[in-house]
Amino acid sequence: xxxxxxxxxxxxxxxxxxxxxxxxxxxxxxxxxxxxxxxxxxxxxxxxxxxxxxxxxxxxxxxxxxxxxxxxxxxxxxxxxxxxxxxxxxxxxxxxxxxxxxxxxxxxxxxxxxxxxxxxxxxxxxxxxxxxxxxxxxxxxxxxxxxxxxxxxxxxxxxxxxxxxxxxxxxxxxxxxxxxxxxxxxxxxxxxxxxxxxxxxxxxxxxxxxxxxxxxxxxxxxxxxxxxxxxxxxxxxxxxxxxxxxxxxxxxxxxxxxxxxxxxxxxxxxxxxxxxxxx
Amino acid sequence: xxxxxxxxxxxxxxxxxxxxxxxxxxxxxxxxxxxxxxxxxxxxxxxxxxxxxxxxxxxxxxxxxxxxxxxxxxxxxxxxxxxxxxxxxxxxxxxxxxxxxxxxxxxxxxxxxxxxxxxxxxxxxxxxxxxxxxxxxxxxxxxxxxxxxxxxxxxxxxxxxxxxxxxxxxxxxxxxxxxxxxxxxxxxxxxxxxxxxxxxxxxxxxxxxxxxxxxxxxxxxxxxxxxxxxxxxxxxxxxxxxxxxxxxxxxxxxxxxxxxxxxxxxxxxxxxxxxxxxx
Numbered sequence: 001x002x003x004x005x006x007x008x009x010x011x012x013x014x015x016x017x018x019x020x021x022x023x024x025x026x027x028x029x030x031x032x033x034x035x036x037x038x039x040x041x042x043x044x045x046x047x048x049x050x051x052x053x054x055x056x057x058x059x060x061x062x063x064x065x066x067x068x069x070x071x072x073x074x075x076x077x078x079x080x081x082x083x084x085x086x087x088x089x090x091x092x093x094x095x096x097x098x099x100x101x102x103x104x105x106x107x108x109x110x111x112x113x114x115x116x117x118x119x120x121x122x123x124x125x126x127x128x129x130x131x132x133x134x135x136x137x138x139x140x141x142x143x144x145x146x147x148x149x150x151x152x153x154x155x156x157x158x159x160x161x162x163x164x165x166x167x168x169x170x171x172x173x174x175x176x177x178x179x180x181x182x183x184x185x186x187x188x189x190x191x192x193x194x195x196x197x198x199x200x201x202x203x204x205x206x207x208x209x210x211x212x213x214x215x216x217x218x219x220x221x222x223x224x225x226x227x228x229x230x231x232x233x234x235x236x237x238x239x240x241x242x243x244x245x246x247x248x249x250x251x252x253x254x255x256x257x258x259x260x261x262x263x264x265x266x267x268x269x270x271x272x273x274x275x276x277x278x279x
Numbered sequence: 280x281x282x283x284x285x286x287x288x289x290x291x292x293x294x295x296x297x298x299x300x301x302x303x304x305x306x307x308x309x310x311x312x313x314x315x316x317x318x319x320x321x322x323x324x325x326x327x328x329x330x331x332x333x334x335x336x337x338x339x340x341x342x343x344x345x346x347x348x349x350x351x352x353x354x355x356x357x358x359x360x361x362x363x364x365x366x367x368x369x370x371x372x373x374x375x376x377x378x379x380x381x382x383x384x385x386x387x388x389x390x391x392x393x394x395x396x397x398x399x400x401x402x403x404x405x406x407x408x409x410x411x412x413x414x415x416x417x418x419x420x421x422x423x424x425x426x427x428x429x430x431x432x433x434x435x436x437x438x439x440x441x442x443x444x445x446x447x448x449x450x451x452x453x454x455x456x457x458x459x460x461x462x463x464x465x466x467x468x469x470x471x472x473x474x475x476x477x478x479x480x481x482x483x484x485x486x487x488x489x490x491x492x493x494x495x496x497x498x499x500x501x502x503x504x505x506x507x508x509x510x511x512x513x514x515x516x517x518x519x520x521x522x523x524x525x526x527x528x529x530x531x532x533x534x535x536x537x538x539x540x541x542x543x544x545x546x547x548x549x550x551x552x553x554x555x556x557x558x
Contacts, residue, residue: 063339078347
């Protein structure tokens with residue numbers, strides 16, 4: 001499985017009405033089948049989340065995995081067992097229908113892509129929602145930091161590293177990072193800005209020499225598109241939401257359902273409220 | 280149960296050697312029975328934690344409760360099921376012996392206070408460690424903000440509020456807050472300073488009018504000692520680690536073991552690393 005996860009937050013072609021729509025309206029339109037693409041750039045100012053739905057007997061260990069690895073796995077909401085709702089993230093959410101697309105994994109392998117999962121639902125399912133990079137990218141751009149992959153309408157470059165996550169039960173594996181090229185001046189500002197968003201991976205985990213975290217060839221990402229560097233730019237690396245997907249794949253659960261890449265859960269949580277909640 | 284939880288971080292009589300001892304040395308001396316009092320002021324610069332040990336079948340819901348209430352319940356470490364170790368907080372930790380005192384609750388009632396719990400250990404126990412206020416009090420004092428309860432060697436004033444926690448399974452109840460009187464100038468600085476420590480309750484949840492959060496008489500705390508106010512001071516309120524104790528009491532688990540008030544788990548985590556980890 002090589003998810004082509006998009007981190008674009010200003011996808012071209014997002015109508016102005018969707019950029020400023022309420023999260024509940026976006027979810028209602030997805031639920032009605034009127035919207036099915038990437039959610040990047042929609043309901044700006046609201047936290048979007050990676051989703052992993054797991055059988056109940058794996059929930060306690062996945063909780064541990066997230067607690068032990070908060071940078072790649074910032075937990076922003078967890079359902080009650082068997083409950084398709086997520087009332088802490090939005091009163092009307094039904095996780096069986098409110099994503100623009102679902103990936104179904106069995107024993108760690110992607111077996112199916114779907115538009116809804118009502119008929120797969122199990123009474124013991126637990127839904128985990130993890131913050132994603134859309135929030136901090138929005139904040140970076142609002143402060144005038146330009147993001148090349150967005151300007152070029154590409155998927156951010158992502159890499160396996162030699163940074164090991166702290167294992168929990170069957171969940172383990174290396175940390176995956178996303179990379180954005182910046183001038184050193186912007187990199188310093190980006191540390192400050194993204195540090196305000198621990199729910200969206202927080203500060204970078206590394207900047208500069210890729211080999212220091214086990215990346216041999218910066219021009220060949222493991223996921224996403226290659227990124228053009230310009231003179232004076234250094235790579236800046238953030239923990240990435242693909243990390244828990246690798247951990248889940250390693251755990252080989254009988255079933256696991258995730259969002260399709262780039263088709264996130266749009267929550268009611270204001271990005272800046274989330275920043276304030278944790279700081 | 281009315282725990283007399285101390286928040287003093289500079290307990291008089293703490294020998295200089297203990298203030299600057301390594302966390303592992305403090306734990307070894309507690310384990311050997313050479314130390315048994317409050318841990319306030321020991322191994323300065325390292326995160327100390329509230330401890331709750333619960334039967335395995337309650338662990339998943341207690342995880343949810345902490346995730347949904349990060350201000351009063353900042354999770355800093357969780358054991359594997361049945362494992363008395365906490366390797367993410369210190370390689371040598373044995374939670375059965377490394378606290379200066381234990382409270383044993385059965386069906387929500389305090390039934391026993393003990394020096395160790397080896398003979399009570401169950402194969403399904405899960406240990407939860409939550410950050411405590413010692414870390415942020417240390418930081419406040421380092422920046423020159425004086426804390427009256429510490430200067431007067433009293434226990435910080437704590438109050439029930441009308442702020443409801445977000446329930447999870449059997450865990451629910453009102454938020455408990457601790458209160459420190461400050462000038463408005465210091466209160467503003469305290470917001471900034473404590474905001475760097477989300478693992479230690481983070482920013483205040485309220486300041487000023489006590490009635491706004493349901494406190495009728497500021498001179499009569501529900502736990503701890505009353506606090507003297509001086510002219511120009513306002514009360515500043517932080518979420519408090521007694522909150523999860525109230526939630527656990529409401530859940531009436533067949534057994535729950537906590538630290539004795541003020542006798543925290545001394546971890547290896549540097550306070551400023553913990554601040555950085557989350558920001």
